[in-house]
Amino acid sequence: MRLYTYWRSSAAQRVRIALHLKGVAYDPVPVHLRRGEQRGAAHAARNPQRLVPALELDDGTVLTQSLAIIEYLEETHPAPPLLPADARGRARVRALAQAVACDIHPVQNLRVLSHLTGACGLDEDTKTAWARHWIETGLAAVERLLADSAETGRFCHGDTPTLADCCLIPQLFNARRFGCDLSALETVGRIDSACAALPAFRRAAPDAQPDAE
Amino acid sequence: MRLYTYWRSSAAQRVRIALHLKGVAYDPVPVHLRRGEQRGAAHAARNPQRLVPALELDDGTVLTQSLAIIEYLEETHPAPPLLPADARGRARVRALAQAVACDIHPVQNLRVLSHLTGACGLDEDTKTAWARHWIETGLAAVERLLADSAETGRFCHGDTPTLADCCLIPQLFNARRFGCDLSALETVGRIDSACAALPAFRRAAPDAQPDAE
Numbered sequence: 370m371r372l373y374t375y376w377r378s379s380a381a382q383r384v385r386i387a388l389h390l391k392g393v394a395y396d397p398v399p400v401h402l403r404r405g406e407q408r409g410a411a412h413a414a415r416n417p418q419r420l421v422p423a424l425e426l427d428d429g430t431v432l433t434q435s436l437a438i439i440e441y442l443e444e445t446h447p448a449p450p451l452l453p454a455d456a457r458g459r460a461r462v463r464a465l466a467q468a469v470a471c472d473i474h475p476v477q478n479l480r481v482l483s484h485l486t487g488a489c490g491l492d493e494d495t496k497t498a499w500a501r502h503w504i505e506t507g508l509a510a511v512e513r514l515l516a517d518s519a520e521t522g523r524f525c526h527g528d529t530p531t532l533a534d535c536c537l538i539p540q541l542f543n544a545r546r547f548g549c550d551l552s553a554l555e556t557v558g559r560i561d562s563a564c565a566a567l568p569a570f571r572r573a574a575p576d577a578q579p580d581a582e
Numbered sequence: 583m584r585l586y587t588y589w590r591s592s593a594a595q596r597v598r599i600a601l602h603l604k605g606v607a608y609d610p611v612p613v614h615l616r617r618g619e620q621r622g623a624a625h626a627a628r629n630p631q632r633l634v635p636a637l638e639l640d641d642g643t644v645l646t647q648s649l650a651i652i653e654y655l656e657e658t659h660p661a662p663p664l665l666p667a668d669a670r671g672r673a674r675v676r677a678l679a680q681a682v683a684c685d686i687h688p689v690q691n692l693r694v695l696s697h698l699t700g701a702c703g704l705d706e707d708t709k710t711a712w713a714r715h716w717i718e719t720g721l722a723a724v725e726r727l728l729a730d731s732a733e734t735g736r737f738c739h740g741d742t743p744t745l746a747d748c749c750l751i752p753q754l755f756n757a758r759r760f761g762c763d764l765s766a767l768e769t770v771g772r773i774d775s776a777c778a779a780l781p782a783f784r785r786a787a788p789d790a791q792p793d794a795e
Binding site: 432433434436438441456457461464467468470471472474475476481484489495498507510514517 | 630631632633643645646647649650651653654657658669670672673674676677679680681683684685687688689694697698701702704708711712715720723726727730
């Protein structure tokens with residue numbers, strides 16, 4: 370299978386982590402977001418949303434949306450599992466993943482920030498303050514969700530990585546890019562270190578990608 | 583079970599639709615977002631993200647995040663199903679749902695719009711243009727995903743409502759609130775009419791809620 374990806378895309382990084390955790394081989398096909406390749410005819414034909422990631426299966430079927438792709442991988446390549454065995458555990462892991470994927474990342478991604486400085490006419494400092502605000506507020510809530518639960522283990526849920534870790538780690542890369550203060554996030558920081566010790570997370574990291582700049 | 587909800591919350595509406603489609607009884611507990619009740623101690627203790635919806639189970643466990651809640655309902659109350667039986671179908675339905683829940687709604691929800699006019703100092707017209715831009719761009723992509731697929735039926739996927747319809751319909755309420763031009767969205771419009779004919783969608787609509795103003 371082929372993964373249409375961009376080294377610094379947080380959503381693409383989530384899928385790369387899942388693929389590496391599951392040991393699923395894939396061919397990365399870079400789509401250069403800063404140069405606008407996602408808006409070209411070739412990529413728009415693959416994904417009318419003009420976003421990455423998109424996963425092309427061997428028969429040409431294209432799957433979009435990072436969380437939908439990871440759920441598909443979970444169903445078709447169940448080992449090792451990225452969701453817990455119980456319904457409540459799955460609900461918790463999905464909620465943690467969505468706390469990042471629905472409430473933090475969409476508000477600070479490239480196209481939104483470009484619109485703030487473009488159409489809205491805001492300056493670079495206001496744009497950076499915007500990104501920091503949403504990331505810091507969002508991660509503070511994630512810290513509480515993690516620190517207050519007995520189900521948090523070495524990773525976000527128990528002692529093996531899940532969909533929640535696949536989402537949290539890329540968001541921390543973004544947080545550092547924007548100079549966010551992460552010092553109060555003790556549980557998040559501990560989980561970040563646990564993930565960094567795993568080859569799957571290292572191989573999926575932005576700087577390890579063939580299109581890294 | 584208790585659903586912490588707000589009549590005009592798009593995310594809460596998704597869960598209300600799913601509960602009604604599945605015939606699951608629940609007690610609605612309004613959290614008044616415009617008055618800031620979600621930021622009070624009572625709600626923050628329930629959900630550190632200070633958002634609705636939150637679903638409190640009979641033993642006091644609180645589930646958060648609309649899509650995670652609906653997946654939980656799907657697993658615990660499987661009939662009628664809101665996800666297709668095949669993995670690719672499920673990936674498509676989840677991707678359609680996330681095209682709304684990750685790429686449209688988060689960028690135009692109440693807290694983001696309030697931040698644009700508050701901290702960023704933009705005027706009301708710029709705020710409205712912002713909301714329209716993301717809704718119209720996002721729904722145009724959803725229209726393509728729907729119109730170009732043989733799997734689209736009377737509803738977003740086949741001839742029964744799914745998680746995708748649970749997300750699309752509340753987004754259309756928002757689109758109308760902001761005066762978006764929906765005239766080119768033929769498939770979306772047709773599905774909107776099909777949903778409007780179902781009691782579950784009508785009962786979950788903003789104006790049908792006990793806290794509607």
